[in-house]
Amino acid sequence: MKIDIPAKPVSCLVVTTVLLISILSVHPACAMFQKANYDESKVPAFELPAVLKTDDGKAVQTYHQWTEVRQPEILELFRQHVYGRVPDVPFETEFEIVESDDDANPPVPGALRRQVNIKVRANGQEKVFRMLIYLPRQSDGPIPCFLSLNFDGNHAIVDDPAVLVTDSWVRNLADRGITNNRTSDSLRGIKKSRWPVEEIVRRGYGLATIYYGDIDPDYHDQFQNGVHAILDKPGEDRPDDGWGSIAAWAWGLSRALDYFETAPQIDAERIALLGHSRLGKTALWAGANDPRFAIVISNNSGCGGAALSRREFGETVARINKVFPHWFCSNFHSYGQRVNELPVDQHLLIAAIAPRPVYVASASDDRWADPRGEFLALKAASPAYALCGRDDLSETEMPPVNQSVGQQMGYHLRQGKHDVTPFDWQCFMDFADRHFQIDAGNGGEK
Numbered sequence: 001m002k003i004d005i006p007a008k009p010v011s012c013l014v015v016t017t018v019l020l021i022s023i024l025s026v027h028p029a030c031a032m033f034q035k036a037n038y039d040e041s042k043v044p045a046f047e048l049p050a051v052l053k054t055d056d057g058k059a060v061q062t063y064h065q066w067t068e069v070r071q072p073e074i075l076e077l078f079r080q081h082v083y084g085r086v087p088d089v090p091f092e093t094e095f096e097i098v099e100s101d102d103d104a105n106p107p108v109p110g111a112l113r114r115q116v117n118i119k120v121r122a123n124g125q126e127k128v129f130r131m132l133i134y135l136p137r138q139s140d141g142p143i144p145c146f147l148s149l150n151f152d153g154n155h156a157i158v159d160d161p162a163v164l165v166t167d168s169w170v171r172n173l174a175d176r177g178i179t180n181n182r183t184s185d186s187l188r189g190i191k192k193s194r195w196p197v198e199e200i201v202r203r204g205y206g207l208a209t210i211y212y213g214d215i216d217p218d219y220h221d222q223f224q225n226g227v228h229a230i231l232d233k234p235g236e237d238r239p240d241d242g243w244g245s246i247a248a249w250a251w252g253l254s255r256a257l258d259y260f261e262t263a264p265q266i267d268a269e270r271i272a273l274l275g276h277s278r279l280g281k282t283a284l285w286a287g288a289n290d291p292r293f294a295i296v297i298s299n300n301s302g303c304g305g306a307a308l309s310r311r312e313f314g315e316t317v318a319r320i321n322k323v324f325p326h327w328f329c330s331n332f333h334s335y336g337q338r339v340n341e342l343p344v345d346q347h348l349l350i351a352a353i354a355p356r357p358v359y360v361a362s363a364s365d366d367r368w369a370d371p372r373g374e375f376l377a378l379k380a381a382s383p384a385y386a387l388c389g390r391d392d393l394s395e396t397e398m399p400p401v402n403q404s405v406g407q408q409m410g411y412h413l414r415q416g417k418h419d420v421t422p423f424d425w426q427c428f429m430d431f432a433d434r435h436f437q438i439d440a441g442n443g444g445e446k
């Protein structure tokens with residue numbers, strides 16, 4: 001006997017859903033429903049804003065015109081349209097070494113540990129963020145350092161029972177038992193694969209890190225907490241170019257540099273700033289803004305970092321603003337459907353670091369971050385380096401995987417996923433060795 005299943009209500013539902021998704025996917029406001037493009041042939045034609053031309057069309061031909069006119073103009077455009085502007089209010093900083101260890105058997109062989117509270121005061125309020133520092137025990141003079149924010153708390157980067165645990169807001173990690181936005185001792189060392197501390201100090205470098213959520217918690221709370229809360233002028237409406245979280249994290253990195261300038265063991269003139277992913281976006285913005293950072297390194301930073309927005313490959317401006325509205329200023333939110341109208345693209349962010357050494361690292365499986373767009377942005381920043389009399393990137397095509405190229409502008413495409421691996425670190429340290437004149441075979445001595 002044949003049984004007729006009443007198909008109508010089901011198909012009605014399916015048709016309605018499909019229809020709704022189709023409508024939503026073409027509606028400009030619905031970036032969430034748009035599928036990411038991973039097809040190179042579908043990358044739209046675009047024209048990048050010129051590196052060596054001012055906004056009003058004047059050619060930039062000398063080093064002086066670069067540093068005095070175009071570079072400040074680029075920074076200002078990024079402040080106004082992308083990351084936002086730090087409020088111009090007076091603030092004070094104080095540094096307190098809260099823990100230091102000269103243990104004969106240190107948890108990280110060959111390393112001294114320091115933990116420093118960076119206290120910032122403004123508008124009658126105070127915010128404290130804590131920096132963890134490892135330094136090589138053997139050194140002849142002030143030590144060059146890598147500085148990098150971390151995602152999960154200082155205690156997560158290393159198996160060291162003495163590292164203090166943050167009580168700031170953290171992202172929940174249900175599989176690790178973190179469900180109330182507070183971290184715990186049980187996360188000690190969970191991210192150690194990304195932080196080869198022993199190897200870093202063996203090569204003669206210090207490593208300094210701050211939990212990024214100590215500076216500004218990574219969720220949208222209308223900028224009520226973190227450093228926004230103490231620097232924003234009380235009672236004033238937020239301007240459309242008010243600073244977002246990336247600008248806040250970047251500002252915090254400059255406060256770490258303020259500390260290095262007071263610490264005789266550390267060479268504040270040889271600081272390599274490094275960041276991964278959203279913190280790679282942050283490293284680029286911090287490095288562009290603060291010329292005291294001697295080297296700037298972006299790892300897998302993608303959209304809003306090293307990747308060209310106009311390619312609309314992987315993550316797009318529309319999507320990033322939708323999912324992470326607090327990272328940028330509100331002016332940036334209006335560019336989702338008109339990236340070609342942005343007066344900047346991300347090659348200008350890299351160019352703004354010139355003439356200082358810059359390194360961009362991509363990963364082959366990290367299509368969301370658009371590895372090719374990262375390479376092309378670095379390449380497109382080259383004229384600024386050439387004008388400054390520095391080596392620009394001579395490669396015209398992406399190098400094969402796992403091959404580091406470039407002198408003043410370094411690049412590699414690591415095989416694998418979105419991550420920071422020992423291979424990445426090896427390339428970053430080799431790059432820093434070259435620029436800081438460190439002989440790697442010599443235990444890090446100059």
Ligand code: GTR
Binds near residue numbers: 320
């Ligand atoms: C993703 C985001 C990216 C990237 C990454 C990260 O969700 O879309 O822009 O920054 O997070 O920071 O881990």
